[in-house]
Amino acid sequence: MGPGDEPDVVVIGGGPTGENAAQYALDGGLSAVLVEGELLGGECSYYACMPSKALLRPVDIVHTAQHLPGAVGARLDPATLLARRDAWVSHYDDHGQERWAAGAGIGVVRGHGQLSAPRTVTVTGPDGEQRTLRAGTAVVIATGSEAVVPAEFEAVEPWTSRDATGVTEVSESLLIVGGGVVAVEAATWLAALGSQVTLLVRGQRLLAGLEPFAGELVAAGLREAGVRVEFGAHIAAAARPRAEATGLGRVHGGPVSVDLADGRSLTAAEVLVAAGRRPRLAHVGLEAVGLDAAAVAAGRLPDWLHVIGDAGTGAPLTHMGKYEARVLGSRLAGATDVPAPADVPVPQVVFAEPQVAAVGLTEERARERLGAEAVATSEAEFTAAAGAALLRDDARGRAKLVIDRRSGAVVGATFAGPEAGELLHAATIAIVGEVPVSRLRHAVPAYPTASELWLRLLEALPRELR
Missing domain, CATH: 3.50.50.60 (FAD/NAD(P)-binding domain)
Structure with a gap:
């Protein structure tokens, strides 16, 4: 020794x-x-975190600028974007x-x-x-x-999240298998870089562990960005004529064909498997x-x-x-x-279009844990708050609070909309501090900021909780 x-x-x-x-x-x-x-x-x-956010933030800024009259000329430059990723x-x-x-x-x-x-x-x-x-x-x-790679994909040398964040050559077309955070974030930046992306989701919604409206808004945003979203996509087999690993962001030359259980076959230059991690x-x-x-x-x-x-x-x-x-x-x-x-409640932000931020329990989980009668909720649209609407002229989104009626405290919150992640920590503090919503009404949001959304949510609560 x-x-x-x-x-x-x-x-x-x-x-x-x-x-x-x-x-x-x-x-x-x-x-x-x-x-x-x-x-x-x-x-x-x-x-993971650092390269993905280095890729996603410019995409978000350009998209926002394109929806703000007076902001002219915003565009993505793929080479500069990838260089920024390399620096980070x-x-x-x-x-x-x-x-x-x-x-x-x-x-x-x-x-x-x-x-x-x-x-x-x-x-x-x-x-x-x-x-x-x-x-x-x-x-x-x-x-x-x-990353978990299902057996049917092992022979085709699929991309995993490492390849997606380390991409060096943007594939003309890409199949992404999965409907969680890795899948929707990768679809966002790879579509913005010019790849024709198809998202194959086994279930019937994206971001299944969050409030349903979050996945619905993200699916709509992906489709507007040109991503094809296929729900109920059960994979039967995958094949590639030639497969060889060549490092991060590798391009094998494809094509990859994926057979679905309903008899259809899809082909793309690459396939990214985002089927979970262990x-x-x-x-x-x-x-x-x-x-x-x-x-x-x-x-x-x-x-x-x-x-x-x-x-x-x-x-x-x-x-x-x-x-x-x-x-x-x-x-x-x-x-x-x-x-x-x-x-400790778990906060999470999904950097998609729109952003999704959530902490604590969803309504479904709260009802399971606390009992249906103990749960109250309130919801508000991002466009209802002047501050949120000022972030971009077409601001859209939705927010939801989940309340324990017995204590009057917030036990869960979800925000889906522009800069939603910046609203999250207030909810995390409210949950950790077990602050009754009747007291939160006296936490005055600055005008005109997106924080005014909190006032709208508190006003939408049942009267007995205010």
Whole structure:
């Protein structure tokens, strides 16, 4: 064992979740080491949040400008847009993250880490050399998640989300399989870049976990952008004459043919499979300590082992993984006044047209959890609030609050419309603070801002709750 081989905390996975766990443990007086086999900074920094939003924001700005009289000449330049993406992902170079870790006092060990015994992690470096780390306090697994590729697509080398955010050549045509966040966001920027996109959705709505109106508005926005949206699309088979992997944003030369269960066949240059993600736990050595993925899902872990972020059982969102990591890091360092992450409402923003922002319970989930009689709702149109209408002349959208009648507090909120994400944190604070809506009526929204939508929502509540 050499210096640094016996830290208090060993974190397998150097993405945002792992970084936060290490940092907060360090802030509490512990020593911490990050183990990373790919790019330090993880999926979010290079293949997910950062590149996708770098691509989507210019699309949103141009679309908005095209709907504001007086704003003339807005257009997208694909080459500049992709260059902006490359800048935001640091050209897939993680030296900046290395400097951050060194400055914070966090050790970094490069290579594939896996459990080899209790509190012990064996790291196989790029050169094949092995190094053993023994954690005095805890091992944290923060290895994130990986895209699920259904068996019928394995032979055609489909795109996954990494290829979509790393695109270098825009395909003339693209099939996207899925109806969730990855699917609708990728459809938005790839259609804007000039690809003819067809979205194949197995179910009957987009964004199925959110309020139904959110998916309806996004479907309408995609169709207006030229995206073909097919619901009830059950895939029977997929084929490609020649398939070979050539790296991020690869173009295989196609075509890809997809056979649907109803007998139709669709063909495109590429296919993006956005059929969900699963925890990346297959090669972290759980079996070496008598565990498996089922034990992780059930929370049956020894007290020295923690699995967090996308690798664990929490909401698969970067900000929630970071929150979970901050709580864990503080607790490992001895903090006792930190709430459990499971008690915290989950906020989420979908950067489509229109934007969708949601936190807490939908009406359906609230009725299941609280009982139908305990739930009240209010809804308002974005165009009803002068501030929201000023964002663009054709502003359209809808918002909804879900209220627990017993406490009078907000338990869920959904906004779908221009800049909806900027309205979300007020709802998150209201839910966390359990603020009665009768008191929220005295939180005066500035005029003329989109926040006036809150006043419209509160005015639409049943009289007994005002």
